[in-house]
Amino acid sequence: MPVFKVNVKWQKETHKQVELSTDEPPELFKAGLFSLTNVPPDRQKVMVKGTVIKDDWTPALPKLKNGVTLLMMGTAEELPQAPVEKTVFLEDMSESQLVSALDIVPGLKNLGNTCYMNSTVQVLKTVPELRNALERYQANNMNTNDGDLSGAITSSLKELFLQMDEKRQAEITPFVLVQLLRMHYPQFNEKNNEGHFVQQDANECFLEFMRILQTNLKAIDSPAGRRRKDLVEQLFGVDFEVTMKCKDEQALEEPASTFAETSLQINCFITAETKYMMTGINSKFSETISKRSPTLDRDAEYQRTSKVKRLPAYLCVQMVRFFYKEKEKVNAKILKNVVFPMRFDMYELCTSELQQKLKPMREKFMAEEERKNEEKAAMKMKDAPPKASQKTTIEDVECEPFEFPDDPGSSNSGYYELQGVITHQGRSSSSGHYVGWVRKSGDEWLKCDDDTVSPQTTEEILKLSGGGDWHVAYLLLYGPQRLPKRGDSDTGKVQACETVPMETDGAK
The missing domain is CATH 3.90.70.10 (Cysteine proteinases)
Structure with missing residues (x-):
């Protein structure tokens, strides 16, 4: 695979030893430059010795080699607002104008079974505190050579939210976010035998976004009380008080143990008897489990009882609807x-x-x-x-x-x-x-x-x-x-x- 180590000069900065693969489309290389410079790909103009790199590498191939310097032009600042237009009636509006006038959020283009990510982004955007924190976010480390793309993904999510807020178009293509997500998480880059991207789990995507934002969004300072580690834990963290008591008659004197747990969501388990969400949630708050008893030196039944000792402002409930069928795999x-x-x-x-x-x-x-x-x-x-x-x-x-x-x-x-x-x-x-x-x-x-x-x-x-x-x-x-x-x-x-x-x- 033709892979080069090139230098990229942008404004007064020169990024050295940037990996460039001609087996991948230039859009992916530009997505990497976005993570380095915070300049969105649609604002980038990349040239090598006077040749502009557009949709394919062909015109630039003779000039590419290790150590060559590429010149990139583009600004990381927001583009100026479009001029105020004269009044337009609804029947004369374009699709993008209707989106803005009717206060409808822009849709997100599917880039190969990415509906799991698109739906997650739309729901996450409903949390105003999360949106505000992303607007204030400034990446400390945009270097992707070490494989840590969490800062780039956070910046890309920030940029996508800003684009959606502008409502300049009915449909937005989240190309950079999808590419970064697939680069960072191999499971989201999985393909079938025909070479098409396979469907992924939306809850897994939701939790991966949460973990990334936990790393990058700082907690709101609290004058007193428990110091939360990050903004995501503040907004979504459920604290539990869990008690375990042995039910075996031979170990009734064994003292109950109490410990704390924290989760970013609560689960609703579904059985044949489950009719309501509360029933499915409550079923796991009091359950019988098997574990080793230190008193009996063997496995025994324990009553596990959970109570919530801290409620977050935003409560995420997962309906546990999927189970693995061994026969059908x-x-x-x-x-x-x-x-x-x-x-x-x-x-x-x-x-x-x-x-x-x-x-x-x-x-x-x-x-x-x-x-x-x-x-x-x-x-x-x-x-x-x-x-x-x-x-x-x-x-x-x-x-x-x-x-x-x-x-x-x-x-x-x-x-x-x-x-x-x-x-x-x-x-x-x-x-x-x-x-x-x-x-x-x-x-x-x-x-x-x-x-x-x-x-x-x-x-x-x-x-x-x-x-x-x-x-x-x-x-x-x-x-x-x-x-x-x-x-x-x-x-x-x-x-x-x-x-x-x-x-x-x-x-x-």
Whole structure:
């Protein structure tokens, strides 16, 4: 394979011993230059001795050799904003103009079974604290020669989010992010016998993004309390208190052991009896397992009991729908209908200490619910039509804090509201199709099917619970329910912040 070690001069910097392979397209080489300079490939102009390198190496091949210097031009700064255009009516708008006017997120082009990544990106983008942290992110080490591409992947995700926020086009091609992800993780670069990229698991991709961001995004400083290691752990980390007690009658005197665990998501295990998400989650919070007893010096049954001692602001729930079939050698899928709620309460799964801490904010939610019920009753007595709510974004409403003062990124109520779903359609994890569904505002949702984005309603989201070959919820992202501060409630600005508690089982 023709591989050269070349130098790349950009502005006042010269990057030496950069690997260049002519067996790979120039786009991949430019993706590596992006990781070195933070100049996106579409802004790069690369030349070797006066010859511009475009879509193939052919014109530049005679001039390529070890030690040759390539000249690169391009800026890492944001491009200037397009000039303000005159008013255009909806019927005269292009597809990209409609995306901006109707406030629809751009779609992401599928680059060879990359729907697992596209759906993950769309759901991750619903977390505002994550978006803000990425905007502030500055890579410390963009050198990819050591094989560590986490900084480059973080920068690429930052650039992709910025492109999506600009809404200049209906479809964005995430070429750099896909290439970097495949370079960093061999499993995402796997191909079948025909040379096509194979389908990958969206939850695996979600967790790999989480681990990368853990490395690069710093935690929010806390004045007191436990210091969290990184921003991802602050926003998504669930702390558990686990107790193990031997059930064998011959070891009843063996003291119970208690230890701590932390996870970035909780699992909903599905059996024939599982009808609701809460049931599947609760099944693993109290279970019988087998392990070696130091008292009996043999394996024995233990009761493992888990309680949550710290809730994050964002709760990620994985529906464990895939299991390995030994005979068919495939990760088969459980299609069973498991109802998930639009609003979710974690209170009963928490330790008594955490429950006491959650009560003050929960009482405020209850008071707001009572106020609304009294208002509705009064309006009914007067035979007056209900007040029309103004549709606003959450930024328009001043809300109560959703986190404890000494624990940034936590939940101080235990109440959550669904804001993103990744679904899978198909019969195994190595085939089928992933789609992202994200809440726009209130009951307005968007279906992000790769490059096609379409409006949806809450009613359509509730149909994703399973039971057939339709899209089935695989990963659910819950965000903090928001409570408007008193004073805003009477201004009509409550729509986006209206988050009263509902049942944990079912979706009424």
